[in-house]
Structure formats: structure tokens, C-alpha cells
Amino acid sequence: MGMGQNFPVAGIALAAVTFVAMILLGVDAVIALSVLLVWVGSLMVAAGRPPEPPKAVVRQQLDLGSISDLIENFSTPLMITERNTIALANRAARTMLGPHVVGQDARVALRQPEAISLLNENRNGEAIVRGLVRRQDIWQINRQAINDRLAMLELTNQTAEADISRAHTDFVANASHELRTPLAAILGYVETLREDEGKVDTPTAQKFLGIIEREAQRLHALVSDLMSLSRVEAEKHELPTEQIELAPLVERAARDAAGSARMERLDIQFAAAPRVIGDLQQLEQVVRNLVDNALKYGADDRPVRVVLDLATADQARIAVEDEGEGIAPEQIPHLTRRFYRTDPGRSRASGGTGLGLAIVKHIVERHRGRLDITSELGKGTRVVVRLPLAEQEALTAEGIDEDHDGDEREPETQQLS
Amino acid sequence: MAEHTVKAFDEDITRLRGLIAEMGGLAEVAIQEALDALVRGDEELAEKVVARDKRIDALETEVDKLAVRIIALRAPMADDLREVIAALKIGGVVERIGDYSKNIAKRVGMIEGRSRFEPLTLLPAMGELAGEMVHDVLTAYAARDPDLAREVIATDAKVDAFYNSIFRNLVSHMVENPSTISSAAQLLFVARNIERIGDHATNVAEMVHFAATGAYPPEGDR
Numbered sequence: 201m202g203m204g205q206n207f208p209v210a211g212i213a214l215a216a217v218t219f220v221a222m223i224l225l226g227v228d229a230v231i232a233l234s235v236l237l238v239w240v241g242s243l244m245v246a247a248g249r250p251p252e253p254p255k256a257v258v259r260q261q262l263d264l265g266s267i268s269d270l271i272e273n274f275s276t277p278l279m280i281t282e283r284n285t286i287a288l289a290n291r292a293a294r295t296m297l298g299p300h301v302v303g304q305d306a307r308v309a310l311r312q313p314e315a316i317s318l319l320n321e322n323r324n325g326e327a328i329v330r331g332l333v334r335r336q337d338i339w340q341i342n343r344q345a346i347n348d349r350l351a352m353l354e355l356t357n358q359t360a361e362a363d364i365s366r367a368h369t370d371f372v373a374n375a376s377h378e379l380r381t382p383l384a385a386i387l388g389y390v391e392t393l394r395e396d397e398g399k400v401d402t403p404t405a406q407k408f409l410g411i412i413e414r415e416a417q418r419l420h421a422l423v424s425d426l427m428s429l430s431r432v433e434a435e436k437h438e439l440p441t442e443q444i445e446l447a448p449l450v451e452r453a454a455r456d457a458a459g460s461a462r463m464e465r466l467d468i469q470f471a472a473a474p475r476v477i478g479d480l481q482q483l484e485q486v487v488r489n490l491v492d493n494a495l496k497y498g499a500d501d502r503p504v505r506v507v508l509d510l511a512t513a514d515q516a517r518i519a520v521e522d523e524g525e526g527i528a529p530e531q532i533p534h535l536t537r538r539f540y541r542t543d544p545g546r547s548r549a550s551g552g553t554g555l556g557l558a559i560v561k562h563i564v565e566r567h568r569g570r571l572d573i574t575s576e577l578g579k580g581t582r583v584v585v586r587l588p589l590a591e592q593e594a595l596t597a598e599g600i601d602e603d604h605d606g607d608e609r610e611p612e613t614q615q616l617s
Numbered sequence: 618m619a620e621h622t623v624k625a626f627d628e629d630i631t632r633l634r635g636l637i638a639e640m641g642g643l644a645e646v647a648i649q650e651a652l653d654a655l656v657r658g659d660e661e662l663a664e665k666v667v668a669r670d671k672r673i674d675a676l677e678t679e680v681d682k683l684a685v686r687i688i689a690l691r692a693p694m695a696d697d698l699r700e701v702i703a704a705l706k707i708g709g710v711v712e713r714i715g716d717y718s719k720n721i722a723k724r725v726g727m728i729e730g731r732s733r734f735e736p737l738t739l740l741p742a743m744g745e746l747a748g749e750m751v752h753d754v755l756t757a758y759a760a761r762d763p764d765l766a767r768e769v770i771a772t773d774a775k776v777d778a779f780y781n782s783i784f785r786n787l788v789s790h791m792v793e794n795p796s797t798i799s800s801a802a803q804l805l806f807v808a809r810n811i812e813r814i815g816d817h818a819t820n821v822a823e824m825v826h827f828a829a830t831g832a833y834p835p836e837g838d839r
Contacts, residue, residue: 311645
């Protein structure tokens with residue numbers, strides 16, 4: 201590297217000292233003089249060169265110290281390797297791998313074979329390693345060379361992504377288990393009926409057939425729920441487009457869920473006739489699932505209230521309330537998980553699939569709405585769905601409908617359909 | 618560790634530690650993959666484990682040569698000498714751990730009726746524990762952490778307990794199902810290998826403790 205256009209004072213002084221020393225040591229004066237001349241001459245030639253471009257000065261400033269200042273506070277673990285040793289590790293990396301890694305061979309910090317082949321081959325690239333800190337961790341190592349000595353290693357935690365894919369696997373495993381349970385019962389009873397041909401008396405056979413039918417229906421419900429869940433999930437990011445009158449929809453779906461047997465327990469109240477942008481079938485399913493849950497898990501002789509009103513000026517609110525034993529507060533956050541049951545035995549006995557609220561949650565999310573569940577043990581549960589109203593312009597276009605609000609008599613007229 | 622006047626000596630020690638870490642990383646993966654191959658009956662993966670053991674052997678030779686060279690050329694003293702001696706011994710032990718994993722992998726093809734084989738479900742848990750010991754002891758080596766080394770030594774008791782219960786389980790399984798004796802016997806060896814891996818991890822932990830403090834861990838821990 202050139203020393204710039206500065207006069208080489210230090211070099212000439214050194215040459216002079218050497219000259220004097222040589223004279224003092226008794227070296228031939230001619231030789232000493234020629235050494236001096238050649239030395240000083242070469243220094244002058246070097247000094248005469250044009251100065252290096254200023255870029256070189258900037259380059260020089262990028263030393264380890266400034267890199268260290270630069271990377272220290274990054275939240276991603278970063279390390280700088282010099283040849284094969286770790287010259288720098290920022291705080292995140294030291295916390296993760298331990299402060300001892302600085303100054304060590306890079307292999308001491310990253311001993312996984314994939315990481316080592318990345319380090320050894322001295323290339324830019326990425327490697328996925330398992331068990332960097334804890335044994336089940338998955339990290340991605342990204343190596344980028346800075347120059348021929350230094351390289352930067354960037355560590356990214358991929359464990360969360362692996363967890364998501366594991367959640368999918370778990371779902372498939374759960375679903376298969378849920379499907380197999382009713383099938384096993386059906387197969388068992390069919391086998392019994394077939395093997396003991398003639399020996400099973402008619403009442404017992406009827407009982408068996410009843411069980412088979414019930415299990416088959418449960419299977420049917422489960423498959424339908426799984427299908428709607430996957431459909432809702434697939435459409436999760438598309439906003440629905442239909443204009444929907446909520447009042448008749450809630451009415452229809454609630455009655456549908458109750459069926460003639462439980463109709464008298466249903467108490468439907470409309471305080472508004474809101475209009476939303478939504479998916480007709482999906483919103484019907486929300487109401488159906490909620491009302492069915494309320495009827496199923498509320499006390500047998502108590503009414504279930506379904507109230508439709510406005511939560512705010514731009515939000516419709518559907519509330520479904522039952523009176524029953526309620527749900528323990530610690531279980532509420534888990535209710536919308538697939539196949540989560542507060543009481544597996546009771547849920548199965550009443551033909552629940554464990555997917556109802558999961559479907560509701562996904563549908564409400566797709567409609568940009570909110571789902572709130574409040575419950576008090578011993579009193580009952582209240583589920584509230586809030587949905588944003590359709591745009592104002594849509595309302596004014598059919599503003600006449602607004603006058604019909606408070607259509608509390610509509611239930612009776614609709615009962616016929 | 619304080620720097621030395623002879624910079625090349627530091628470089629040698631760093632390289633030696635790097636080699637040990639690389640061996641350890643390979644051994645860890647070997648245990649994991651050998652057990653995965655065993656549980657899934659994946660003979661291809663098993664072959665990969667066997668093939669990769671050669672790399673561990675080659676590294677051990679390299680460790681030996683480097684350690685001898687350091688002793689011959691630099692005449693290390695005190696903690697430096699302990700470091701080199703420990704590396705020399707740990708290299709040998711980690712190589713053995715690799716061999717045990719290879720041995721497990723070699724038995725993958727000899728087990729029949731895998732899916733119905735109940736004792737097979739206990740082995741991964743035991744292997745997991747032994748694998749964790751190896752992982753932790755290598756971390757302790759990297760950090761020169763005698764406390765973590767002592768924890769590893771304490772874990773070995775659990776692996777031994779696992780071994781005893783699997784042994785009993787397998788023997789009673791053999792008594793009840795004489796047709797599976799040959800497979801069950803293979804699993805007995807697998808369990809034995811895992812137990813040996815745990816013992817070797819303990820040995821490494823003792824050497825880590827020795828290299829870091831100059832003393833072997835107190836007898837009560839072992």
C-alpha cells in the first residue's frame with residue numbers, strides 16, 4: 201500500500217541511522233554510502249507515485265471495531281469469522297451460544313455437520329441445522345463473505361415454522377382419530393349382528409341398529425364439518441361479496457338448528473335489521489353452530505336467547521345466550537381449537553364433532569368480525585359475534601329497508617318457510 | 618484462556634478444539650439418525666450413518682496427530698497441557714460414540730415386524746436422553762463449563778435406569794413371544810449401545826471437568 205504523497209521522513213531518517221551505524225561498525229564507507237543512496241532513492245521514487253484513490257481510506261475504516269459497533273445491537277444473532285475463528289459475535293449471538301465462542305474455532309460454536317460443510321467450503325450460502333442450542337431447534341445459517349478473510353454468519357430461528365407444519369400433522373392425526381372412533385363402533389356392531397345371525401333378538405338388534413345409525417350420523421356430521429372448515433380456511437383471505445339481510449338469516453338458521461323438537465326453547469329477538477357483506481351459507485352456519493351449542497349444552501328446560509342488534513353505529517351484533525352450567529374461565533381461550541372439548545364424554549354423547557366453534561371462528565375472521573365468549577359457571581354462556589355493516593352507500597340505495605327496522609313480528613311470518 | 622506469546626500455539630489449540638467440536642457434531646447427528654432409522658426401518662438412512670462414521674474416524678486421526686504435534690513442538694504446560702491431553706482422550710471417546718451409533722444403524726435391517734414391536738417404542742426415549750447428554754457435554758466442552766459437565770454426569774443414572782427397564786421389558790417380551798427372539802435380541806444390543814453412549818458421554822464430561830479445573834469431579838457425582 202502506498203504511503204500517499206507525504207515526504208518519507210521516517211524512512212530517510214532510518215536510512216541515515218543505518219548509514220551511521222554501518223560507518224561505526226567499520227563497514228567500507230563506499231558500500232555504506234551506496235546503501236544509503238539506493239535506500240533514499242527508492243523511498244523518493246515511492247513517494248513520487250500518485251496518491252491512492254480516497255476509496256481505499258474508507259475501506260480501511262471498516263475494521264473489526266466498527267463492524268462490532270454496527271452489529272452489536274441487532275436482534276438477529278450475527279457473527280464475523282476471520283478465516284476459521286470467530287472474531288466477533290453480537291449480543292444476540294453471545295446470549296444464544298454463550299460468550300465463550302468469541303475467539304474460538306467456528307466449529308466450536310456451530311458443530312453440526314451441515315454448518316461445518318458450509319464453513320469449510322468457504323462459500324456464500326445457507327445451511328439448515330438442528331439442535332444448535334436445544335436439541336429440537338432448527339436454525340438457518342446464512343454465510344456471506346465480506347472479503348477474503350472475513351465472513352458474516354447470520355442465524356435465523358426456523359423452529360416456529362417447523363412448529364406450524366407439526367400443527368398440521370397433528371391436525372391430520374386428530375382428524376383421523378376422530379373419524380376412526382365412530383367407524384370402530386359401526387364395524388363392531390355390524391360384525392356382532394352378522395356373526396350371531398338369528399341369535400340376536402329383535403329388540404337388541406334394533407338397539408344395535410340405532411347405535412349404528414347414530415354413529416354413522418356422527419361420522420357424516422364430522423365429514424361435513426371438516427369439509428366446511430377446509431373450505432373456510434381456503435377462502436380465509438378473500439373478502440365475501442354478497443349483500444345479506446341478517447334478520448331473516450338469523451331467524452332461519454336458528455330455527456334450522458333447533459328443529460321442531462327444541463323450537464319452544466328458542467327466543468329470538470330483533471332490535472335492528474342490519475345488512476352486512478357476507479357469505480350467506482357461512483353466516484348461516486355460524487348461527488346454526490352457536491344455537492346448536494347453546495341448546496345442547498344449556499340446561500334442558502331453559503330458553504336460549506338469540507338477539508340481533510347493533511353493537512355500534514357500524515357493527516351488527518348477534519348474541520346467543522344459554523342458561524346452564526357455563527364454562528370454566530381457563531377453558532375459554534381453548535374453545536375455538538379444533539377438537540378441543542371441555543368434556544369429551546358429554547360432547548360425544550350429544551354428537552358433537554369438536555369443530556363447531558373452530559368453524560365459527562374462521563368464518564367470523566373471514567368476515568372481519570369478532571367473536572367473544574363470556575361465561576359464568578353455574579349461570580350460562582353468552583357468545584357474541586360482531587360483524588361490520590355493509591358500506592353506507594349500500595344502505596342509502598335501499599334506505600327504505602331501514603324503515604322496516606324493529607321487525608319483531610317478522611319471526612311469526614317467517615315461521616311458515 | 619489467556620493469549621500466548623507464540624501466536625501459532627493459540628492457533629493450534631483453537632484448531633484442536635474445532636476438530637473435537639466437529640467430531641462431536643457428527644456423533645450427535647449419528648445418534649439421532651441411527652435411532653430415526655431404527656424406528657422407521659429406514660435402511661437408506663442407516664447406510665448414510667454407517668458411511669459417515671468414516672469421517673469421524675478420519676477426524677480422530679487428525680486430532681491425534683495435531684495433539685502429538687503440539688506436545689512435541691510446543692511443550693505445553695499446566696492448563697494448556699490439560700487441554701491437549703483432554704482433547705486427545707475426548708477424541709478417542711467421541712469416536713467410540715460414533716461407532717456405537719454405527720452399530721445401531723447396522724442392526725436396522727435385522728428387525729422384523731417393526732410396527733407391532735412394543736419394546737421399540739421405549740428405545741427412542743432412551744436414545745433421546747443419551748443424545749441430550751452428548752449434546753450437553755459438547756456444549757460444556759465448548760464453554761469449558763464444569764457445572765454443565767457435572768449435570769451430564771448426573772443424567773447417566775437415568776439412562777442406566779432406562780436400560781434396566783428396557784432389558785426387563787425385552788426379556789419378558791422374548792419369553793412371551795419366542796418367534797420374535799432374534800429381533801428382540803438385536804434390540805437388546807441397541808439398548809446396550811445407547812447405554813454405552815451414555816457412559817462415554819460421562820467420560821467426556823469428566824475430562825471436560827478435568828481440563829477446566831484440573832481435578833476430576835468428586836466421586837459422589839460419578
